[in-house]
Amino acid sequence: MREGPDIAHVAALIGDPARANMLTALMSGKALTATELAGEAGVTLQTASGHLSKLLDGGLVQVRKQGRHRYFALAHADVAATLEALMGLAAGQGALRTRTGPKDAAMRQARVCYNHLAGQMGVQMLSSMVHRDFVREEGEALGLTPDGAQFVTAFGIALAPLNTARAPLCRSCLDWSERRTHLAGSLGRAMLARMEATGWVRRDKGSRALLFSATGMAAFDTAFPNEKGTRCGVP
Template identity: 65%
Template sequence: MKEGPDISHLAALIGDPARANMLTALMSGQALTARELAMEAGITPQTASSHLKKLQEGRLIALRQQGRHRYFALAGPEVSAVLESLMGLAGGMGQRRSRVGPKDASLRHARVCYNHLAGQRGVQMYDSLLRQDMLVLTPNGITVSPAGEAFVSALGVDLAGLRTARPLCRDCLDWSERRSHLGGALGRALLAQMEAKGWARRSKDSRAIVFTSEGKRQFDRAFPPQGLT
């Protein structure tokens, strides 16, 4: 028997179409009920219960109880990172869902990836922070420079309060852009600030992030695209 981690079990869990749909739905970062996940997967609640049990046993999702209500969420950012990478790989190979339309364009523009900003806007923000040396790539990961500390603090992010979070910063492969966007505690905090400032809001019907006209202007001012810095 070969030594080392066994990826076949996890691959089989994720590879089932119904379970893959459930996991994708949980990429919004929201906790969903079994009934809601059954609807996302296009299966009966009874079948969904069997799939959810397998995902729990595989430690891909976690149960969250609120009073009498039971919700399911991804087990952590490591799971979302794997799913996002798989979505990028599938997209690059032409393996796309048959459902297309305006929602797909909005998801490519800006969406939530577990708890941080993804899509074209997410990549723009990450690239801008790197170009302006606010984020620095090192052999040990991503660090925030002194200029970056001052910048995110000016945006209202309590960077000192995030220092205990792990990871503070990480790059996350964007499935639609197939480039990196910013994850980790700082990525989550920056998206939260955009929502608090009224720049953007989460769509009720999808993972899309909808920016207001003023929010787009403020975003481009804070994170100018290449050529405008």
């Protein structure tokens, strides 16, 4: 009856605790099976199956059949961005009821958002690149300048295959913990992959936290200096 899209249906889909837990688990960017997601949500397999078919109907997740497994993943990056926005609201208002676990500090410093780097260090990376005019804002998409292309190539990334893909090269994504944007898109994904390949960082098993090594942290600060001169290692 109202103008505009049917926001209630999508929100209700995310609003169930079991489904919200599944979606949060999928924010890691990894594709998970129905059984794994049932475990994440704390429900039986039958219940999880019902939830997953609803999420599929709602277009929030996609599925890939492989052998006798069905791998679920978020449907696209917009879903991840919306979930981050909701996390921002929840963190801002309901911060009291969120118990801050031992992994919370690590999560705020660096974590995986769908498939790219988020948290303080994600924000610092984009901020540093914007400051040196490697990246410019052009609507929702961010544009890579010639200087920026040279920089990321030197960083060890092959731009050619990224440019041919239909997904946007650079996108901005809002950080729930920092309330600023960080770099998403296929380049954001490639940057994180490169950092993993060079051993700067590894993924924490069982959470979205990213664990930087001491040398990785130092190298990161050198590669992406903060305009204020502060360093991630010494906050």
